[in-house]
Amino acid sequence: MIPVRDDLRALDGYHSAQVEVDVRLNTNESPFPPPDGFRDALASELSRVDWNRYPDRSAHALRADIADLHGVDPTQVFVANGSNEVLQTVLLAYAGPGRTVATFEPTYQMHAQIARVTGASVVEGERGADFTLDPAEVERVLAGAAPDVVFLTSPNNPTGLVEPRERVEQLLASAPGLVVVDEAYAQFSDWTALDLVDDSRPLVVTRTFSKTWSMAGARLGYLVGPTWLVSELDKVVLPYHLDVVKQLAGRIALRFSTEMNERVATLVSERDRISDALSALPIDVFDSGANFILFRPRDVDGRTVWQQLVDRSVLVRDCSSWPRLDNCLRVTVGTPDENTRFLSALTAIVNDDT
Known part of the structure; x- marks a missing residue:
């Protein structure tokens, strides 16, 4: 086997979990397809x-x-x-x-x-x-x-x-x-x-x-x-x-561009809805000007929350092991139905509802 360049040996590639779920909110994509x-x-x-x-x-x-x-x-x-x-x-x-x-x-x-x-x-x-x-x-x-x-x-x-x-x-x-x-x-x-x-x-x-x-x-x-x-x-x-x-x-x-602006307006509105809902939970929420929100559960391990969301067929981005982002997760703004399902699942997890 031929070794890679010395300065690349310690590097990892870019990875994002690919898990089969009903609601995928981990890669900041648009939840809406292009217009017909x-x-x-x-x-x-x-x-x-x-x-x-x-x-x-x-x-x-x-x-x-x-x-x-x-x-x-x-x-x-x-x-x-x-x-x-x-x-x-x-x-x-x-x-x-x-x-x-x-x-x-x-x-x-x-x-x-x-x-x-x-x-x-x-x-x-x-x-x-x-x-x-x-x-x-x-x-x-x-x-x-x-x-x-x-x-x-x-x-x-x-x-x-x-x-x-x-x-x-x-x-x-x-x-x-x-x-x-x-x-x-x-x-x-x-x-x-x-x-x-x-x-x-x-x-x-x-x-x-x-x-x-x-x-x-x-x-x-x-x-x-x-x-x-x-x-x-x-x-x-x-x-x-x-x-x-x-x-x-x-x-x-x-x-x-008109349709694009309409999609943006919908996503911004949904972003605000998610942020308000997260703020009502025992969660630290960081202000966002994007199509995603970073948040940190206060009383539950972030990795555990991520796995419990996956168990409910909802996938978000696990940032909890990243430098400077202890216990943090990131959720992409999805469709209104996807966002409601995410919020319901997360609320049940942090409130320890079975």
């Missing part, structure tokens, strides 16, 4: 695809449509296979061996994971007990590590916290390198860093089609950033990396 019109339009377009030809290498039409959505130039948009490939491409270009990437934990695990896979060193800043980020801690990390890339996730995963605008502005004022704001859940939040993006700032904002556009199965993501940065990404991305199906699916999805 999306399916019909995609099927029609696919019937005319020249399958023997390579796709548009630069996805010009998709980039133009995304640019139109956000009021930017297509040269400011980069698209890839899910936001994780977007992040990987950025790190291949701006991190790598001899460079440093900074994160503020707890946050999305793949930022540090991808950084290490590219060969970069990772420096972890610390959030407070309430998961907020102290400006002094930001300055400590920036001054001490001089990172080449800094990640900030808003809303943060897994905590749900929405970073204030002044925190992004602080990073832009003090960071010596690139600032990446991961906005996978931004449509559920009340503000976005997109209006801070221009060619004078080393800032990129990443987005995904997996959540509000109901396209987790397609694996499509993008970033909006300075033109000079986007042009550099061509040096590291594989040729023809984005297939014709994804390009078509992304363009067609953008025609259904």
Whole structure:
């Protein structure tokens, strides 16, 4: 057997429990499928695809449509296979061996994971007990590590916290390198860093089609950033990396923004309902601006609660063994019926009803 690279031996892959249950609320997907019109339009377009030809290498039409959505130039948009490939491409270009990437934990695990896979060193800043980020801690990390890339996730995963605008502005004022704001859940939040993006700032904002556009199965993501940065990404991305199906699916999805906004409104309303119900139980609930909620049972072991939910055919994310997240679980906002079933099951568990 040939050994893996020395710097990868201690790493684990990204895992999320796959359990057969009636109610699956562990991976932050949309509980709603795309509109029927999306399916019909995609099927029609696919019937005319020249399958023997390579796709548009630069996805010009998709980039133009995304640019139109956000009021930017297509040269400011980069698209890839899910936001994780977007992040990987950025790190291949701006991190790598001899460079440093900074994160503020707890946050999305793949930022540090991808950084290490590219060969970069990772420096972890610390959030407070309430998961907020102290400006002094930001300055400590920036001054001490001089990172080449800094990640900030808003809303943060897994905590749900929405970073204030002044925190992004602080990073832009003090960071010596690139600032990446991961906005996978931004449509559920009340503000976005997109209006801070221009060619004078080393800032990129990443987005995904997996959540509000109901396209987790397609694996499509993008970033909006300075033109000079986007042009550099061509040096590291594989040729023809984005297939014709994804390009078509992304363009067609953008025609259904009204339906997307309706789904977001429903999920935000359900998120508030879940949060209110959890707050009435012996549970610590963390404010969320995303399509999920992090919570911590006070008197019951988190892993035990997770298993008892599975026993009732409800699956949430077990974060109880993650660093800094002792006893925590995370629930994705599902359909109203799924949410009611989750709340009923959890209420019975924490009240020790058999």
